[in-house]
Structures are given as C-alpha cells and as structure tokens.
Amino acid sequence: MTERYPVADAEELSEDGSRVIAEIKGQEIAVFRHRGEYYALANYCVHQAGPLCEGALSGDIDTGDDGWDWVYDDEEKYIVCPWHGWMFDITTGRSPKDERYAVPTYDVEVEDGTVYAVR
Amino acid sequence: MLETTLYVDEADRVDGVGDLDRVVDTGAQVQETPEALLEQMDESSGARRVVSLAELRHDMVYAGPSSYPLYEYKRTGGGDEPVATDDVTDRIGGAELADRAAAVGVDAGVVNPTLNLGLSEVNNDRFAVELASAYNDWLLSELDDQPDLAGNAVVAPQHPDRAAEEIDRLADEDDIVGVQLPASGLLPPPGHRQYAPLYEAAETHDLPVAMKSTVGNKSFGQQYWWAQSFAEDFVYQHAFVQMRNLTSVLFEGVPERYDIEFVVQGAGVGFVPFLTYRLDDHYLELGYEIPALTKLPSAYLSESFYWSTYPLVQPGDETPYVAAMVDTVGPENVMFASDLPHGVTDVPETVVDRLAPALDADEMAAVMGGNAERVYDL
Numbered sequence: 001m002t003e004r005y006p007v008a009d010a011e012e013l014s015e016d017g018s019r020v021i022a023e024i025k026g027q028e029i030a031v032f033r034h035r036g037e038y039y040a041l042a043n044y045c046v047h048q049a050g051p052l053c054e055g056a057l058s059g060d061i062d063t064g065d066d067g068w069d070w071v072y073d074d075e076e077k078y079i080v081c082p083w084h085g086w087m088f089d090i091t092t093g094r095s096p097k098d099e100r101y102a103v104p105t106y107d108v109e110v111e112d113g114t115v116y117a118v119r
Numbered sequence: 120m121l122e123t124t125l126y127v128d129e130a131d132r133v134d135g136v137g138d139l140d141r142v143v144d145t146g147a148q149v150q151e152t153p154e155a156l157l158e159q160m161d162e163s164s165g166a167r168r169v170v171s172l173a174e175l176r177h178d179m180v181y182a183g184p185s186s187y188p189l190y191e192y193k194r195t196g197g198g199d200e201p202v203a204t205d206d207v208t209d210r211i212g213g214a215e216l217a218d219r220a221a222a223v224g225v226d227a228g229v230v231n232p233t234l235n236l237g238l239s240e241v242n243n244d245r246f247a248v249e250l251a252s253a254y255n256d257w258l259l260s261e262l263d264d265q266p267d268l269a270g271n272a273v274v275a276p277q278h279p280d281r282a283a284e285e286i287d288r289l290a291d292e293d294d295i296v297g298v299q300l301p302a303s304g305l306l307p308p309p310g311h312r313q314y315a316p317l318y319e320a321a322e323t324h325d326l327p328v329a330m331k332s333t334v335g336n337k338s339f340g341q342q343y344w345w346a347q348s349f350a351e352d353f354v355y356q357h358a359f360v361q362m363r364n365l366t367s368v369l370f371e372g373v374p375e376r377y378d379i380e381f382v383v384q385g386a387g388v389g390f391v392p393f394l395t396y397r398l399d400d401h402y403l404e405l406g407y408e409i410p411a412l413t414k415l416p417s418a419y420l421s422e423s424f425y426w427s428t429y430p431l432v433q434p435g436d437e438t439p440y441v442a443a444m445v446d447t448v449g450p451e452n453v454m455f456a457s458d459l460p461h462g463v464t465d466v467p468e469t470v471v472d473r474l475a476p477a478l479d480a481d482e483m484a485a486v487m488g489g490n491a492e493r494v495y496d497l
Contacts, residue, residue, distance in 0.1 A: 047404075060410075062410045063410045063411055067376065086404055
C-alpha cells in the first residue's frame, strides 16, 4: 500500500535544477525538478551508500558521430555522487553506464502547491 | 566458505589429464636466433647489414641498455651446470618444440616467438618491420612439417601500416592462425589510434590478436630501471604490462570498434579479477572520460578476451585458489598455456590437477583445448 508524503512547497522547486531532500519515515528522498517535471530518488548511492543526491547535477560525455570527438550533452539530468562519482539519471534512477545499477525512484504528485513523494 | 562454494562434485570432475580428448597449448614458443632471422633477410637489406654488425647478440638487437642483458640468467643446481638444458641462444624450431610438447602430453599448439616478444622495444622502425617478416618466414618454414602446430604471426607495432600489410601477406597461410602484438614495451599503448590499421587487418582476416608479455628489457616504465636484479624485475613485469595495456585497449574503446578476440598471454589469471573489477569500478566512477564504451568493461572482457593459464602461481597449500580464480574469470575465457620450451613450464598434468576441484569436465575440456580450437579456428 503506497502512501504519499509531503516533501516541499512547489515554490521550493520553482526552477529547473532545484532539489529538496526530505526525510520520510527515516529514509531520505530527494525530489528534483528537471525540464518542468519532478523526479524523486532515494538519497542513497548503491555503490557505497553515499549521500547521492547531495552531489552535483551534470550532463554526460559521449563520442560524436565520427567515433572520435568527445561531445558534451549539457542536459543536466545526472546526479553525481559526492563520494566516488557514480552517476545516475534522475529521470530513471539508472546508471547511464549500466542499467543494472539503479537507485530507487518514486512517483511525485503536486496538489495545491505541495509536492508529494509516493512511497 | 571458499571451499564449499568452489568445489564441484567429484563425479563431475576429471580425474586427470588422461580424461581429456585433446590438449591444446596456446603458450609454447619456438626459439628463433638472430642467425635464423638473418637467413630470411635479403642480401640487399639494410637491416640485415646492421643486425649482422651487432655481433648477433640478441640483447643488442632487441634490448635497450639494461642492467641485465635479456635472458642472461642462468639457474644452477649449485654447481656450474645450469638447471635448464638449453639457453635462449639455442635455436628451437618446429620439430624440436613439437617433440617437447608431445613429451608432456600436448596434442596441438599455437606457437609464439621468443626473441621477437621483445620486438616492441626495438627502437628502429625499419629493423622492427624486417625482423617481424624474417621471423614469420622462418616460422612458416619451421611449421611446414608440423601438422599439430600453428603460429601467431608477429607484427611490428612501430609501423601499423606495415603490420597490416604483413597480416594481409600471411593471413591465407594455413599455419598462421593469429597475430602476435608483443605486449611488453608497447608504446604508445595498444589502445592508441595509431594501431587502427593493424586491428582493421586482424578483423578483416578474422584473426585473434595475442599479446604476450616478456621480461628483461625495458618493459614496464621507469620503475624497471631501478630493478637491482633480474629476479626483482621478473616478479612483477608481466601482470603490470598486461594491466596497463588492457586498460588502454578497453578505455580507448578498441573492442567497441573492432570485432576481434584478444588472447592475453604471459601473466596468468591471478591479476584478472582485480583488473576487471577495477575497470568496471572506474568506468562507473569516471565514465564521462570513457565515452567510447557502451557497456561495462567486464562485458567486453567476457565476450572477447582470453587469458592464459601460465603462470599458474599456485600458493603452497592445498586450497585451490588458482581454480577459484579461473572460476571467477570464467572457464570459457581461459586457455591452457605451457610456456614451453623454457625451463619454468606448466605441463598439462599440473594444470589439470590444480584446476580439477573447481571445474567440471566440460569446463576443463574448454580450458585445456576447446576454447583455443574455437578462437583460433584450429
């Protein structure tokens, strides 16, 4: 049975790239705003249990069409763990390098100016 | 705990090497000499002239300035006579190697060079190219009457275009089943873009690329120069060389760009779990610097990299740690290698006995021959 928990006023997440970290029954959950949408992740890195969502948001580097150039995709949808740099896509919770590595994600609802995480 | 998770049922094991249909050795070496190579060079060759002026000392042809000349070590039994019955300066061709391999229970083999494992350290590109061709021609003549032996053609990394031409020249020879890219002293490291022609040629001809390490020259970096003995150098060289090379190959995306199987020789399997998980860990930590890959390094290693059993380096107690290592790496990715004809050799009987507790009969057959037959299309 899922419940929803208030985590922030929508005003706190008025900008893309903003985040809040709330505690829900002893578990820290971060809610990010990205391109007008909200995404919630556990504040927990599956690598070595670091506080993942306290890290920086980043884009990612890929090879260009020629297989040679490095191209930076500046869509900052990756959260980078401050401990060892493992990164996860905040929109999916998954590592861009291997989808088997993932952090829990949660649905987010907004009602009457309050942002809720559903757990 | 290791034991309970590791051992396979006795009913599923082999009792010994006698249970195997076929043993294929991927790590034996013929032993070429400067004289043998000179015989393959044209009279008009400048390299022939210069090599002949080097008094045919192998260490002058292959090694840079070194505290210990290549292979100038002698193991003695306490007296004056060396334990090993022959020296690296002796020529050991196909017939002699076939006899020695048969004597220890090897049914077939893919052979490598000896001196030319130091080819990457030859400073002069022209000599290196010519030494490779001379060795390959000598090898072909030596394998002519040896139905159970095939060989890797050695290529000079100093000139990747010529290396590609050499692969083109030899690929249709029945006795050439792979390419040997000498691992030690390989600069720039093998993930560098300069090797593209070499890899393209190997891929075109569907030949695996073997990389065997050697020791005693200027192989691994600055620290080598402070080795105070051959022994001090010998202990660590092979694994460090392979780890450095493979990190380059993986992080520069070689297995992403080319459909090639790699055979990593000379360092055993002990370093492989460490390297594998370190590659994965750093790919996940620093993946933005490694955009050439589309999956974990371990996935590429599992798909297309093969590890030689030699040297086994078995600890002194009964617990089958080496078998555990082979189990960790994956028996489908491990190939038996003896390092014949050198004095320090792992014979099939030893390897089978060491690995038997942790491999079932099918896995053992794969390690001792099946994997090599598949990869080298024997």
